[in-house]
Structure formats: C-alpha cells, structure tokens
Amino acid sequence: MTDREYGIGEVARRTGLSVHTLRLYERAGLLAGEVRRDSHGRRVYTAWDVEWLTNCVKFRATGMPLTTIAELARLVGEGNGNEAKRLELLREHRQRVLDQLDRIHDCLELINNKVASYERHLAAGATGNPW
Amino acid sequence: MTDREYGIGEVARRTGLSVHTLRLYERAGLLAGEVRRDSHGRRVYTAWDVEWLTNCVKFRATGMPLTTIAELARLVGEGNGNEAKRLELLREHRQRVLDQLDRIHDCLELINNKVASYERHLAAGATGNPW
DNA sequence: CTAGGTGCTAGACCGAGGTCTAGGTCAACC
DNA sequence: GGTTGACCTAGACCTCGGTCTAGCACCTAG
Numbered sequence: 001m002t003d004r005e006y007g008i009g010e011v012a013r014r015t016g017l018s019v020h021t022l023r024l025y026e027r028a029g030l031l032a033g034e035v036r037r038d039s040h041g042r043r044v045y046t047a048w049d050v051e052w053l054t055n056c057v058k059f060r061a062t063g064m065p066l067t068t069i070a071e072l073a074r075l076v077g078e079g080n081g082n083e084a085k086r087l088e089l090l091r092e093h094r095q096r097v098l099d100q101l102d103r104i105h106d107c108l109e110l111i112n113n114k115v116a117s118y119e120r121h122l123a124a125g126a127t128g129n130p131w
Numbered sequence: 132m133t134d135r136e137y138g139i140g141e142v143a144r145r146t147g148l149s150v151h152t153l154r155l156y157e158r159a160g161l162l163a164g165e166v167r168r169d170s171h172g173r174r175v176y177t178a179w180d181v182e183w184l185t186n187c188v189k190f191r192a193t194g195m196p197l198t199t200i201a202e203l204a205r206l207v208g209e210g211n212g213n214e215a216k217r218l219e220l221l222r223e224h225r226q227r228v229l230d231q232l233d234r235i236h237d238c239l240e241l242i243n244n245k246v247a248s249y250e251r252h253l254a255a256g257a258t259g260n261p262w
Numbered sequence: 263c264t265a266g267g268t269g270c271t272a273g274a275c276c277g278a279g280g281t282c283t284a285g286g287t288c289a290a291c292c
Numbered sequence: 293g294g295t296t297g298a299c300c301t302a303g304a305c306c307t308c309g310g311t312c313t314a315g316c317a318c319c320t321a322g
Contacts, residue, residue: 009298019299020281028279032262040288042299052262058238066279076262086262087249094242101235104228107189111225118218131163131183131207131217140268150269151311159309171318173269197309 006045015053022053029070030056032077062097137176146184153184160201161187163208193228 012019026035026043032052036044045053052073059069072089075082117130143150157166157174163183167175176184183204190200203220206213248261 007298008300018281021279023301024280040299041301042288055241058234058241060279061234062238083249083253083261087246087253090242090246090249094239094246097235097239097242101232101239103192104232104235107193108225108228108232110186110189111193111221111228115218115221115225118214118221122214122218130214138268139270149311152309154271155310171269172271173318191309 004047006047006050008043008045011045011050011053014050015057017053017057025053025056025066028066030066030073032073059093062093063100064093068093135178137178137181139174139176142176142181142184145181146188148184148188156184156187156197159197161197161204163204190224193224194231195224199224 006014008019008022011017012022015022017025022043025031030053031049035049036046038044056069060066068089072086075086075089114130121130137145139150139153142148143153146153148156156162161184162180166180167177169175187200191197199220203217206217206220245261252261
C-alpha cells in the first residue's frame with residue numbers, strides 16, 4: 001500500500017485511459033468519493049484510486065456500463081454495511097460475463113469452421129464454395 | 132438448402148433482429164448482394180439470406196463492426212477469386228475474439244476474487260475490508 | 263366499405279461512451 | 293520576460309448501432 005500520489009497525466013499513463021476520459025469518469029461518479037485536489041485545484045490521485053481505476057477498466061472491458069460501475073463506487077464510498085449489495089452486484093455482473101463467454105464461444109466455433117473451410121478450399125484449389 | 136422465401140417480419144422473428152435493424156443492415160451493406168423484391172417492392176429473403184444474417188448476428192455478438200461485416204459481405208458477393216482475402220479477414224477477427232477472451236478471463240478472475248473476498252467478509256462478520 | 267396487418271421510404275432521434283476545443287491558471291526553465 | 297508544459301472548466305462534438313415516426317401502399321377478412 002504505497003501512499004504515492006499521482007497527477008492526472010500519470011494516472012492516464014498507468015491506466016491506459018485518456019485524461020479526458022478520466023475526467024469523464026469522475027463526472028460520471030466512478031470514483032467512490034471525491035478526488036483530492038492540490039492547492040491549485042489539480043487532481044491528486046492516490047495509489048488506491050489508481051488501483052480502483054484499473055479495476056474499472058476491467059469492468060468496462062467486460063461491458064459493465066458506467067452507471068453500474070458508478071453504483072458500485074457509490075456503495076464502496078458509502079462504507080460499511082452494504083457489502084451484501086456489492087456482492088450481489090458483482091455476482092450479477094459475473095453471470096453476465098459468463099453468458100457473454102458462452103455467446104463468444106458459440107461465435108468462435110462459427111469462425112473456426114469458416115476459417116477451416118476456407119483453408120481447405122484454398123488448399124484444394126476451389127473445391128466447394130464456403131459461403 | 133431449402134428454397135423457401137421469407138418476408139422481413141419472418142426474418143426478424145428468426146434472427147432476433149428488429150425489422151428496423153434489418154433494413155439498417157441492408158443499407159449498411161451487410162447483405163452480400165441486393166435483396167430481391169416482390170412485385171410490390173417488398174423484400175424477399177432467401178433461406179441463404181437468413182442463414183447469413185444469423186451469422187451476422189454472431190459476428191456482432193463478438194464485436195465485429197458493421198463496416199467489417201459489410202466488407203466481408205462485399206467479398207462474398209463479388210464471388211470467386213477473393214477467398215484468400217475473406218480468410219484473412221476471418222483470421223483477423225478470430226484473433227481479436229481470442230484477445231477479447233483473454234481480457235474477459237482476466238477480468239473474470241478479478242470478479243471471482245472480489246466475490247470470494249466479499250463472501251468471506253460476510254461469512255466472517257466484517258473481517259478485513261475488501262475495497 | 264373499412265379495419266387490421268404487413269410492408270415501403272426518408273429521415274429524425276437516441277443513449278452510450280468518448281474526444282476535443284476554447285480560454286484560462288500556474289510553475290519552471292532559458 | 294517569454295515559452296513550454298501540465299492542468300483546469302464548460303460545453304460542443306463525434307461515432308456507433310439502433311430505434312422510431314410520418315405518410316403512404318397493398319391485401320385480406322368481416
């Protein structure tokens with residue numbers, strides 16, 4: 001648990017998000033509590049913030065909408081007592097991710113078949129016509 | 132290979148797309164050649180069209196953009212001689228899907244950890260604080 | 263004859279998630 | 293003292309993928 005602090009540019013580099021997007025996420029309430037500011041009004045991110053944002057990126061990568069992340073952030077920011085809700089939210093998302101994986105595997109099969117069929121087609125010199 | 136024909140409503144039912152979306156897809160060039168029309172200008176889809184659209188749905192489900200599907204459709208519609216290109220396109224998409232699967236698994240791990248950690252937390256009566 | 267069902271076009275509209283611009287503050291360096 | 297670079301806000305803008313509306317045509321059943 002480092003207590004290092006980071007400027008927005010540094011956070012952008014570390015999370016892979018643009019500074020624009022970081023500010024957007026903040027406005028959208030993804031940040032579980034206010035971001036601290038230095039004496040000039042500049043954002044000061046903690047190591048914890050950076051870690052959280054890294055997780056947000058992963059949530060986004062699996063299609064969790066900003067509003068849902070914001071909801072989770074709100075619960076986390078609220079502190080004790082709502083852990084059951086957070087768990088529920090996470091479980092729901094996990095289920096959606098699992099469903100998504102199913103669908104993707106389904107499609108992957110189609111693609112694999114098509115790729116194989118074109119490979120055969122090309123190797124054999126135009127036998128049959130895939131699609 | 133049935134040679135049945137389908138109205139747009141029937142196709143919507145079979146593919147799970149709305150009729151609006153079907154028309155949009157056509158405009159966007161997803162259909163590998165013109166859709167036939169009956170004497171009143173109504174679209175007449177072949178069984179092949181329906182199958183193709185079903186595949187389009189799967190491509191979409193894995194994040195293939197409409198423009199890429201359109202590109203593939205164009206190649207298919209063009210006929211012989213570009214099979215290598217189609218294969219390349221499919222391989223590229225497969226790679227993206229595989230990458231996507233990696234990222235999703237990565238995120239899934241995070242979620243599983245968090246779920247487990249909250250389950251422990253709740254079972255033990257607030258020991259430690261996950262997030 | 264009328265109503266209901268299905269279809270047509272052109273084009274407006276929408277939500278999500280970013281991305282960018284204008285105009286400004288501040289600190290550090292040459 | 294000027295320039296550069298990092299940051300600020302408010303708000304416009306953009307893409308993507310749909311979704312919906314208006315206004316019309318046609319067919320069929322009651």
